Amino acid sequence: MRRIAILLALTLIAGILAGCTKTPAPENTTSAAQASTQAAPQTAPASTDEPAGPDDTAAPVFRFTRENFPRMDGSTACIPLAEAVASVLLGESREQAADLVRFNRTTQSFRNLKDGLCDILIVGQPKASVFDEMKEAGFEYEIETLARDGLVFVVNEDNPVNSLTTEQIRKIYTGEITNWKEVGGNDAEIIPIQRNEGAGSQALMIKLIMGDTPLMEAPKDYVSGSMGDLMTAVKSYDGSANAIGYSVYYYAHDMEMAKGLKLLAVDGVEPSRETIASKEYPHLNDIYCVIPASAPADSPNRILYEWLCTADGQALIADEGYVAAGTDDSPAAN
Numbered sequence: 001m002r003r004i005a006i007l008l009a010l011t012l013i014a015g016i017l018a019g020c021t022k023t024p025a026p027e028n029t030t031s032a033a034q035a036s037t038q039a040a041p042q043t044a045p046a047s048t049d050e051p052a053g054p055d056d057t058a059a060p061v062f063r064f065t066r067e068n069f070p071r072m073d074g075s076t077a078c079i080p081l082a083e084a085v086a087s088v089l090l091g092e093s094r095e096q097a098a099d100l101v102r103f104n105r106t107t108q109s110f111r112n113l114k115d116g117l118c119d120i121l122i123v124g125q126p127k128a129s130v131f132d133e134m135k136e137a138g139f140e141y142e143i144e145t146l147a148r149d150g151l152v153f154v155v156n157e158d159n160p161v162n163s164l165t166t167e168q169i170r171k172i173y174t175g176e177i178t179n180w181k182e183v184g185g186n187d188a189e190i191i192p193i194q195r196n197e198g199a200g201s202q203a204l205m206i207k208l209i210m211g212d213t214p215l216m217e218a219p220k221d222y223v224s225g226s227m228g229d230l231m232t233a234v235k236s237y238d239g240s241a242n243a244i245g246y247s248v249y250y251y252a253h254d255m256e257m258a259k260g261l262k263l264l265a266v267d268g269v270e271p272s273r274e275t276i277a278s279k280e281y282p283h284l285n286d287i288y289c290v291i292p293a294s295a296p297a298d299s300p301n302r303i304l305y306e307w308l309c310t311a312d313g314q315a316l317i318a319d320e321g322y323v324a325a326g327t328d329d330s331p332a333a334n
Helices: 002-009 075-091 096-098 104-113 128-136 166-173 201-211 227-239 249-255 273-277 298-308 311-319
Strands: 072-074 120-123 141-156 242-247 261-263 282-294
Touching: 072 075, 072 104, 075 096, 075 120, 075 201, 075 249, 075 298, 104 120, 104 128, 104 201, 104 282, 120 298, 141 201, 141 227, 141 249, 141 273, 141 298, 141 311, 166 201, 201 242, 201 282, 227 242, 227 261, 242 249, 249 261, 282 298
Parallel strands: 072 120
Antiparallel strands: 120 282, 141 242, 141 261, 141 282
């Protein structure tokens, strides 16, 4: 598997940021690559406290351990990626590394970073007010685009509707369209499931679909507290095929959370890695890595932050099924 090849090829962290899409950030960063000479190839990330030999000019290679591994936080949809990162860099199985990934969802994770409760985020885009909070608190951060995903819409696989327009989706979630027959489906009430306040997909729904148009006030049992709950609700709400919900492509497709469901085309374009990479799919969102701007150049969180943008880090992201920002099929490369 390519992931094994990545593990065997990891050198740490020498040609850093070669393939990443830069996102504006405070200009007070010294990368690990700038702080050291190029590391010699190793079979795995490793560090040594032994002095270099007389002919050994290579800088020591950093070793991630459980004791120094950065405290990660972020979006629910990014948990599999964070588990893969921890697994590869620690040389553990995904199951062993899973206890290091306790994500508190998008909005809260940014607050946790600001408050010093975590060291690094792997995260989708929060609601805009989160950045205002960080600015008001005087908290400076650095942010990089790691990958691209898409906001997708799911219905029960028995629902005959295969495609909706953005305008139809907006009207469903304002309560203007209430019956599936209005969009080419059965004569049945539409059950529009929403995510909870603070969820990354809720922020995306407002940004990408609703804009300044308010979402309808959803009945309590139409609001899902997690992506898994939303998928379950759409599959089985009231024993019918009449619910609709939204998620991100990676979670719905690659995590196979949409079994028993189908992903709708939007504006005539089916969501896929190819249409997300080409930006043909209309509703895209980025996945970010975020650290405090004050993180020292040799700190584990900055080293991890910078490694994720190297060729090895981007290969791992692509291997996990995301559209990596530094790959040829990435929207960032087009």
